[in-house]
Amino acid sequence: MEIGIIGAGTMGSGIAQVAAQNGHQVILVDSMENALSKSKSELQFSLKRLEEKGRITEQQSSEIQNNIIYSTEITSLRNSKLVIEAIIEKLEVKHQLLYELESVVSDNCIIASNTSSIPIASLGSILSNSKRIIGIHFFNPAPVMPLVEIIPSVQTSSVVLEKSIQILKDWGKVVVVCKDTPGFIVNRVARPFYGEALRIYEEGKADFSTIDWAITEFGGFKMGPFTLMDYIGNDINYSVTESIFEAFYFDPRFKPSFTQRRHVEAGFYGRKSGRGYYDYSEGAIEVFPSKDEVLGKAIFERILVMLINEAIDAVFMQVATPEDIDLAMTKGVNYPKGLLKWADEMGLEKILNKLDELFHEYGEDRYRPNPLLRKMVREKRSFF
Ligand SMILES: NC(=O)c1ccc[n+]([C@@H]2O[C@H](COP(=O)([O-])OP(=O)(O)OC[C@H]3O[C@@H](n4cnc5c(N)ncnc54)[C@H](O)[C@@H]3O)[C@@H](O)[C@H]2O)c1
DSSP, rough: OOEEOOOOOOOHHHHHHHHHHHOOEEEEEESSSHHHHHHHHHHHHHHHHHHHTTTSSSHHHHHHTEEEESOOGGGTTTTSSSSEEEEEEHHHHHHHHHHHHHHHOTTTTTTOOOOSSSOOOHHHTTTTGGGGEEEEEOSSSSSTEEEEEEEEEESHHHHHHHHHHHHHHHHTTTEEEEOOOOTTHHHHHHHHHHHHHHHHTTTSSSOOHHHHHHHHHHHOOOOOHHHHHHHHHHHHHHHHHHHHHTTTTTTGGGOOOOOOOOOOHHTOOGGTTTTTSSOSTTTTOOOOOOHHHHHHHHHHHHHHHHHHHHHHHHHHHHHSOHHHHHHHHHHSSSSSSOHHHHHHOOOOHHHHHHHHHHHHHHHOGOOOOOOHHHHHHHTTTOOO
């Protein structure tokens, strides 16, 4: 089966590699010739490294490279049975592209988008056969991260959904299905990891390195929130938070933080700009956390219950199943444990009490315990 990918940037190139590794003929299209040549040489480089590490043979490497055809012409996608677009995150540009694409491909071609924030329903609205639209959301880097979120919209047919799931499973991906709602699973459920950490800092309870220490030490996360935001880039992370806040009709649970905004305004993007919450310049003075165990545990617990409350809300609002939500957080963003499994282990009553305590203390809507949590405590139920 021939697969078309549009956009040869970070994501499109990675997705093309995944499809080519699985034996497909891949047509990778980009409007910029130099994006294609960069993509080609980067693939060569990363396959060479895999060869050196003994993960693939020289023959496999050349097969993968031979499976990809690079083109600036959208018309080269005429025989593709699945086309995944991964171009810039702008609705008008994606609409224009999908409109042109539909006139090129066959009637039974599935048209998918790798968008992180644009509703799939809105992308599908430009197609004359909108039953073929679907969200197929990979994580960066696509060849390494196992998770793929599949997002059927109100228009998507069940055949398109089933076929898409099967293709991604055949590619060895961990597939979760979620509703066409802002942030899908991962980008929604993960918000408190950053937001609550920023809030704790803003209240003067602890500095960045202490909060990072608390999360890695007591939670077993690979990175604390501030280290992670510096990796992702504060500009990117802030704009995701802002777009989710707006998309949720300004629900205070997702309110962005002034601290992060000021860091963005100052150009403190993180590693890529040499300065974020931490200083990455040569000779920078290393900062050390204050390793107060009581404080550290309290910080970790507050962030964890907020994450769990968000995961429970995703179940409550039928965004995805508890199994898929836990898979998404462990396979998409490497959480040490699924949040709902964690909730069961901690005890739902303890989580409810902690959230009630925060809610009474602050009187803010962001701390309201989810109704499903309350109900499950009343009925003495657990998730698994
Ligand atoms: N970067 C991530 O971590 C990440 C993760 C998941 C999803 N996404 C989503 O994937 C998509 C692509 O993101 P990216 O980071 O790979 O972007 P990118 O900027 O690295 O690449 C985009 C590519 O699209 C090309 N392009 C733009 N308009 C085009 C058009 N009309 N026709 C053909 N090619 C066109 C550009 O030349 C560029 O090469 C976005 O929708 C983004 O939201 C990104």
